Amino acid sequence: MPQDLSPLWISLKTSFLATFITLFLGVGTAYWMLGYRGKGKSFIEGIFVAPLILPPTVVGFLLLLFFGNNGPVGKLLQPFNLTIVFTWYGAAIAAMVVSFPLMYKTALAAFEQIDSNLLRAARTLGAKELTIFWRVSLPLAFPGILAGATLAFARALGEFGATLMLAGNIPGQTQNIPMAIYFAVEAGDMNEAWFWSIAIVIISFSGIFITNIWQEQRHKNKSANREEDIQIKLENQSCSLLPNAANSGLFIDIEKQLASFHLQIAFHTDNQPLGLLGSSGAGKSMILRCLAGIETPSQGKIILNGRVLFDSEQRINVPIRDRRIGFLFQNYALFPHLTVAQNIGFGLPKESSDGNIKVEIEKQLIAMELQGLGDRYPHQLSGGQQQRVALARALASQPEALLLDEPFSALDTHLRSQLEQQMTETLADYSGVTLFVTHNMEEAYRLCPNLLVLEAGKEAHHGSKYEIFKYPATINVARITGCKNFSRAASESNQIVAAIDWDCKLKVVESIPEQLSYIGIRAHQIIFKNDHNQENTFPCWLVRTSETPHRITLFLKLHSPANNHHDYHLQAEVYKEKWVTIKDKPFPWYVYLEPSQLILME
Structure with a gap:
């Protein structure tokens, strides 16, 4: 040494x-x-x-x-x-x-x-x-x-x-x-x-x-901690949230050039939840990101309850933190190093007293059925619990708009159904603007009175869910809303339409559009008949079937037997109870396309 x-x-x-x-x-x-x-x-x-x-x-x-x-x-x-x-x-x-x-x-x-x-x-x-x-x-x-x-x-x-x-x-x-x-x-x-x-x-x-x-x-x-088995019983409970001043709603008129398409959208919505429906890459999430300030539009305006959040001409672009937007991300984006209570309280005003913060956090824990979980960390929670924490965090800051970006995509079917019910009650008591992004048409239909259907960054149809599902404006809107049967169409007379791909003529009750291009019918609205002489009734042959837990999808060829498994005209959906009654009947069967259920599209 x-x-x-x-x-x-x-x-x-x-x-x-x-x-x-x-x-x-x-x-x-x-x-x-x-x-x-x-x-x-x-x-x-x-x-x-x-x-x-x-x-x-x-x-x-x-x-x-x-x-x-x-x-x-x-x-x-x-x-x-x-x-x-x-x-x-x-x-x-x-x-x-x-x-x-x-x-x-x-x-x-x-x-x-x-x-x-x-x-x-x-x-x-x-x-x-x-x-x-x-x-x-x-x-x-x-x-x-x-x-x-x-x-x-x-x-x-x-x-x-x-x-x-x-x-x-x-x-x-x-x-x-x-x-x-x-x-x-x-x-x-x-x-x-x-x-x-x-x-x-x-x-x-x-x-x-x-x-x-x-x-x-x-x-x-x-x-x-992750291996702990945490089971919290989910019960539907309405929650009193966010007393808000009178709203004037949300106005958006923006454009943004993206790699795959040009987002160009303009709409106005009030305090009723608006569902943004469309295929992947249609621009749904980008609208939310522009509204929240995460992305900046190329030009246009965004006005929320009279406050200008973005105006390209006046060079106004309010910072994200000042927009008063609650954003529920697809992966929830909970802070992993903070407890449930700390996550919920993250956005509360710093000038609030500790007592008021605790009261607000406890209020949100009760409203979201999270009692007793305030000291746990996100990785100790189930997916449903994480989602409710994220929603409570977004609502605790009393936002003027709530943005939901496919909040149920990571959940299993049973949990999704339960949380949908709670979300419905939560949104019913929330007085701000709500935008709900999804590609699931049934989810959008259950949660949102009004829908905005997007296609490649542009509005394809905007209106009430009843109008859009009953009278879709285009074939793409019909597809997005779940319609599976289409044929090119041409007007024959006042109430007669030729279904070119189905090789038949159909009586309709709707006014025939001047620019008629397609006719369609939803799979569950096809009816099987014994009377083959009735109008809009045609012989058919079964090509193949596809099974779900409760329904059978039948692929049908009109007028003649099929040449192969891909040779069919229509898809019909029937409950399994109905399938039992018809499956052994000899061919041809007969299908009835009810005039009031036919969809005419430009």
Whole structure:
């Protein structure tokens, strides 16, 4: 064991100081670069990681040019009789520079792993960017940041080349452990070299080992909690929510150019839930994101209850946190490091007293049947419970508009049905504007009195659900609302339409549109008859069947038997009880297409 232990204290002193400074610089720089969209981003990042790529002696030489007596910093310090070169401060600076890239890249990766919906949810709840950093981003990225700090400390502890160039090898002042090893080997003192080598390995691996143990224990605790079986009985209960001032509704008239289509939509809605229905990629979620301020339209206006949230002409674009929008994301976006109660209270005004916050949180817990779960974390909840926490969080901030982005998509059929009932009651008591995005027509029909059907970013049909399902404007709207039977059509006379693809003529009761293109009928409205002399009744042959738990879909060919499984005209849906009564009857069967159920489309 060497008599002089100063290399140990110098190494620890410089490494801890370098790591402390690097921690703040690396985390701050990483968070800034995460949101930086300016020019030269690649060049700036190249400068940040350069010490990781360049030889340490080159880094030390550049530091010497910068901090030396003739360098810019050296000249600034000369009037104060201060110097960096050949001091332990220089050793700390060298260690800081070479360890910075590890801290920066690790912190950047940790921030990038955070679900962006969590940050968007925080903004919709009114949180400022600094609040989001301290309460969401930093806690979630902390394990990665801690790992980066550990690596940075180990790198600073082992720094040799840059330190030698800037601080030199002054025993008792700048000679750290790597220098002590080098000069011990050079002097032939292998015992001392072994001592310092073992010391630096133990110190470095101790930090890494402790960090790994902490992370493994943290992961085990989460896994154990996740395995707990939490069963909370779901009961329908109406909830009194959000006393609101009189609403003037929502007006949207926006355009946004996207990669696959051009979103161009204009509509007005009041406090009755409006369902946005359409296929994937139709622009439903993009409308919500533009309304919330997550995305910015190319042009147009968004006005909520008389407040202009966006106006491209007047250059108004209200920040997300000031829009008073409640957003229920598809994956719920609950903050995983906060309890249920903390999640619900996240968006409550900070000036509220602790007592008022607790009262509001408890009110939401009761309303959403979450009593007793306030101290649990999101990963300890079922999918249905997570959804109700997210809804309670959105409503607790008393938003003027509530945006629901496919909230039932991750739930099983039974739970979806139960939560739909609760959602219906919740929305009935909510007096703000509600937009409900879904691609499930039955879900939209049950929850929303009015529907807006979208196709490739444009309005295809907007009206009451009864009107849209009874009189869809186009064949695409009919398809989206579940109609499966279509034929090209031409007007024959006042009440007669020729169904070209079905090779028949049909009597209708609706007025025939001037630009008639298609005629259709829904599968469940096809009727089987024994009387084949009745109008709109045609012989048919069964091609094949498709079975669901309660219904049978029959693929039928009109007028003659089919040539193959794809040769059919109509799909008819019947309950299994009805199927039992007709399946053994000889062919042909006879189908009746009731005139009042026929859909005429332009």
